[in-house]
Amino acid sequence: MGKKERAQERREQRRQQISLLRTIPYSDQQRWWSNETIAVVTGSNRGIGFEIAHQLASHGLTVVLTSRETRVGEEATKIMQEKGLNVVFHQLDIVDPASVETFSDWIKENYGGLDILINNAGVNFNFGTDNSVEYAETVIQTNYFGTKSMTKAMIPLMRPSPFGARIVNVTSRLGRLNGRRNRIANVSLRQQLEDVDSLSEELIDSTVNSFLEQVKNGTWESGGWPQVFTDYSLSKLAANAYTRLMARILSDQPEGQKIYMNCYCPGWVKTAMTDWAGHTSPEVAADTAVWLALTSDQFVSGKFFAERREINF
Template sequence: MFEHIGPFFRWWSSETIAVVTGANRGIGFEIAHQLALHGLTVVLTSRATAVGEEAKKVLQEGGLNVAFHQLDIDDIESIKSFADWIKETYGGLDILVNNAGVNFNVGNDNSVEFAEKVIKTNYYSTKNVTQALIPLMRPSASGSRIVNVSSRLGRLNGKRNKLGDIELREQLGNVDTLTEELIDKMVDSFVQQVKDGTWQSGGWPEVSTDYSLSKLAVNAYTRFLAKTLSDRPEGSKIYINCYCPGFVKTAMTGWAGHTSPEDGADTAVWLALIPDLSVSGKFFAERREVNF
């Protein structure tokens, strides 16, 4: 377990490019803000251009080096357009923070009315962005970084949220048997059961079922991708981790959270800048490693 990892040495510079998706407000905005305060060049994205431009303006007025580009992570053409722009404008990127996501349940609600949308955006679209940008991650001795904003609700062995299918839980928990196809099959099965009206007997997480499962998929994909990327040669390493920001007081939680966006963003920024190059495929909360 990593309880503390030593003080930063400044491996980055103003030429280091960090992309933060869904950064026009909430946790994403604060991640972009804090990374920019560290002196990086930050590209914030949002689905709607007007609010993204406004967020960029606010940060630029504070003297920070921030750019904006529209990105709808649910739109493959938008992802391609964004990737082309990053390549043309900066030659690539060094840090990717996958923050964009959706949740339609607040408090104790557990509707699956928007389950297909939640799974698509939080898992498949996050995966599509990651796969589109990995080829553009620039080689360096310090390595490139991917940080996935996730949730403790997506842990495999949560008390109320564990999967009822023990065999599936074991497969997902074993990085040697974990495959992208297995993760896809799991979420596709859930979406089909929602359509069939049989999902309640499927052994899925009991709390915010669609959101929890989407984040469980993100967590599993993080571990899978960390293993896949571990074979890259020195100088071209990419380190990927995920984290739970906590119950943050944002629009997504209906402003009911008890953690500030500033505190919620802290671990994402820490993971993006951490100098310890052995940390990959891990799940963190409050700068501490947590079991998946």
């Protein structure tokens, strides 16, 4: 058996393991949710987001499916509603402040708030060996600033609960601080971003803004940035860092108003974002997000996961 075949066999074994995990009911946990539990999934009209929404709704939650485009969002919602799932739609563009505000007002008026937020909406314009930064500003604005904007808008609307509200950010291993191959070359900057006690929103913002400035003046290639899918990797690194920062800040919430925030890498998934070149199905990729959203372990916060296993930032 060749190297390629062995790798494929390992992936298949892991896929089977994850499929088995998905069949394990949540009866070994305290089932804290009901059909009155409100879960919002951004960018959920297709791909991983659609499957996250589908799995959450299949567990009996009320799911708000969102999409930038109303027509495709309504079509995706109809598919789930025809299965008897409690899914509703609302338009949402996370990079449009007016859209986020309208959505926030709607959630508050119709449900009084939410219990779970899955920040899934994201973009990537590179495929295969491409590493263009032509759309770097759009990538950073969506994957980092959009995620941050949505998080800030939803935190005040998180409903009190003895089990805590949940925020799950869909990020990537490409955004790891200390990955062996795809990392920021500036050791001092990496150390600052790694130190959660001194980590700040200003530091994260200045890091991505420095990159964008170098993109504009044409010096980014010598800036020591990640070498694979540079703009996407940096946007996910920023989202990972923001997850750690907010988890630390939110840890000071009083009992009954706790909010637990984590992020996870879904893997290389067969979706439009990868030009259907991935090796993981959306069903398997969604599993860890759903697991993090529903776990009864209230001590899990500020962590990074892949395939239900914690990995290093």
